[in-house]
Amino acid sequence: MTRAELQAAITGRVLEPGDDAYDAARAVWNAMIDRRPRVIVQCADAADVATAVRFAGEHDLEVGVRCGGHGIVGHAVADGGLMIDLRPMGAVAVDPVERRARVQGGALLGALDRAAQAHGLATTAGNVSHTGVGGLTLGGGMGWLARQHGLSCDNVISFEVVTAEGETLRVDAASHPDLFWALRGGGGNFGVVTEFEFALHPEPGRVISAEFRYPVAEAGAPMRRWRDASDAAPRQATWTAAIVEQVVSLGLVWVGDPDDGADVISRLADELGEAAEPDARVVEPMSYLQLQTREDDIEGHAWRRYWKGHYFSELHDDVIDALLARDDAYVPNVSLQAYGGAIADVLDGATAFSRRDAAFEFVAAARWQDPAEDQDRIAAARRCAGTMDRFANGAYVNVLGDDGDRGIRLAYSEEKLARLTDVKDAYDPGNLFHLNQNIRPSTAR
Ligand SMILES: Cc1cc2nc3c(=O)[nH]c(=O)nc-3n(C[C@H](O)[C@H](O)[C@H](O)COP(=O)(O)OP(=O)(O)OC[C@H]3O[C@@H](n4cnc5c(N)ncnc54)[C@H](O)[C@@H]3O)c2cc1C
Numbered sequence: 001m002t003r004a005e006l007q008a009a010i011t012g013r014v015l016e017p018g019d020d021a022y023d024a025a026r027a028v029w030n031a032m033i034d035r036r037p038r039v040i041v042q043c044a045d046a047a048d049v050a051t052a053v054r055f056a057g058e059h060d061l062e063v064g065v066r067c068g069g070h071g072i073v074g075h076a077v078a079d080g081g082l083m084i085d086l087r088p089m090g091a092v093a094v095d096p097v098e099r100r101a102r103v104q105g106g107a108l109l110g111a112l113d114r115a116a117q118a119h120g121l122a123t124t125a126g127n128v129s130h131t132g133v134g135g136l137t138l139g140g141g142m143g144w145l146a147r148q149h150g151l152s153c154d155n156v157i158s159f160e161v162v163t164a165e166g167e168t169l170r171v172d173a174a175s176h177p178d179l180f181w182a183l184r185g186g187g188g189n190f191g192v193v194t195e196f197e198f199a200l201h202p203e204p205g206r207v208i209s210a211e212f213r214y215p216v217a218e219a220g221a222p223m224r225r226w227r228d229a230s231d232a233a234p235r236q237a238t239w240t241a242a243i244v245e246q247v248v249s250l251g252l253v254w255v256g257d258p259d260d261g262a263d264v265i266s267r268l269a270d271e272l273g274e275a276a277e278p279d280a281r282v283v284e285p286m287s288y289l290q291l292q293t294r295e296d297d298i299e300g301h302a303w304r305r306y307w308k309g310h311y312f313s314e315l316h317d318d319v320i321d322a323l324l325a326r327d328d329a330y331v332p333n334v335s336l337q338a339y340g341g342a343i344a345d346v347l348d349g350a351t352a353f354s355r356r357d358a359a360f361e362f363v364a365a366a367r368w369q370d371p372a373e374d375q376d377r378i379a380a381a382r383r384c385a386g387t388m389d390r391f392a393n394g395a396y397v398n399v400l401g402d403d404g405d406r407g408i409r410l411a412y413s414e415e416k417l418a419r420l421t422d423v424k425d426a427y428d429p430g431n432l433f434h435l436n437q438n439i440r441p442s443t444a445r
Helices: 003-009 022-026 046-058 109-117 133-139 177-183 220-230 258-275 288-293 317-324 371-386 404-411 414-427
Strands: 013-015 039-042 063-066 082-085 092-095 100-104 156-162 168-172 192-199 206-215 237-244 247-255 280-287 304-312 333-338 360-368
Touching: 003 013, 003 039, 003 046, 022 039, 022 082, 039 046, 046 082, 046 156, 046 168, 046 192, 092 109, 100 109, 109 133, 109 288, 133 192, 156 177, 168 177, 177 414, 206 220, 206 258, 206 288, 220 237, 220 247, 220 258, 220 317, 247 258, 247 288, 258 280, 280 288, 304 371, 360 371
Parallel strands: 039 082, 063 082
Antiparallel strands: 013 039, 092 100, 100 192, 156 168, 156 192, 206 247, 206 280, 237 247, 237 333, 304 360, 333 360
C-alpha cells in the first residue's frame, strides 16, 4: 500500500515529513522529544486505526500510539516509524441515566471532566486536564477522586481495542477477561484502545484545597505531624505535599461536603501549628472543574522535562529527613500524593495495576528551557530520586522513564509480570506494540 492508497483507505489524514501539519503533529508535551516518524496517521475512527496497524505490519514500521502526548519519554512518537495519532478521536458521550461515559481513545481528561460535569457526574481522572485519557487510564490513573472511587482503570466497564492483527474487539469482564485484566494497568502493550466506557459518580460540586507553607529548614516537625494525621484521613481527603525550591507546602485536597472538609482542614491546621507556625496558609474553595484545571498552566507544554518517581508504603522519619535535604544544585521539585482508600480496597490480583498498598506516590520533577542544562538537570533529578531508592516500594508505571526492564520490575511483581506476559503472548506475540513500558512476549525474554 502506498501513501496515496493509505490515504484513500482512511477517513482521517496521512502526514509525512514536509507536510505543513507534520511538525505540529509530532510535537509532544516534553520538549526534549524531537523524533520524526516516517508516517503519521491521524485516525478518525477504529477502522482507521485498524488500517494503520495493518499498514505498519506490512511495511515493517515501528508503531507509536499517541493520545495526550504526555508520556515523559515520548514513546508515542516512533522515530522513523508510524505514529497512530488518536487526537481526532476525542469525543465523549455521557449516558446520565446509566451513569456511564463512552470516551474515544484520543480524548483528553478535560473533555471527560467537562462532559460528565454537564450532567452533575464525574469519574477519577488525573490532575492536569491536557493529559490523555488513553495513557493515563491504561497505566492506572490516579486523581483526586481515587480514594473514594478507585483509580481511572478501576472505573472502566469496557474497552474497544484494535489488536496487532488489526482486529477490533469489545473487551469487558465477560468477553476477553484476560485482556480486560491486562488493560487495567498494563499500559499500551496489548492493542490500541479506541473507546473506553467509564462508570460515573455524582459530581462533588465544591472542593477545597489547603496548603500550609514552611521554609525547608523548619518543615521537619510539621511534616511529621502532617504524616501522622494522614492515617486517619477520610476518603474525601487526599493528603498532598510539595517542595518547590526551598518552600515546603503541606496540605490536602478535599472533595466532598464543604463543612466536613473545613473541620478536617482546621484540625490539620491545629496539628501543624503545634509543631510550627506556617509562613503562609492558602485555603481555597473552588469548583471540581477548577481543581481539575488549576495545574494546567504550570504543567504546560514546551518545557524540557525529566522526572523520577517511587511509591512509599510508609513515610518514615528517615524518608522525611531525606526529602528535606535540599542542598544540591538544580534540585528538582518534589511532590507527594496519598493513595489508600478505595485504591487499596481492590484486590491486588484483580487488575494488572500493582502496588495498591502504596501510602504515597513520590515524584521528583525538573523543568527547564535551555538545552545546555539538560545533563545537569537530569543528573540532579536522578540524584534526588536516588537518595529515596532505599525507602521505595516499587514505582507507578506511568511515571517510569528510561528505566527499561528494571522499571517494569519496579512497577509489577514477578507474578503479575508472568500473567502480563501470557496476555502479551496471546494478543501481541510479535511485540508490534513495544514503544511503551514494554511487557515482552515470552519468545523475546
Ligand atoms: C502534566 C502531567 C500530569 C500528570 N498527572 C497525572 C495524574 O494526575 N495521575 C496519573 O495517574 N498520571 C498523571 N500523569 C502521568 C500520565 O498518566 C502519563 O504520562 C501517561 O502516559 C499520559 O498519557 P497520554 O495519553 O497523555 O500520553 P501519550 O504519550 O499519548 O501516551 C503514552 C503511552 O500510552 C499508550 N497509549 C496512550 N493512549 C493509548 C490508547 N488509546 N491505546 C493504546 N495505548 C495508548 C501508548 O503506549 C503511549 O506511548 C501526568 C503526566 C503529565 C505530563
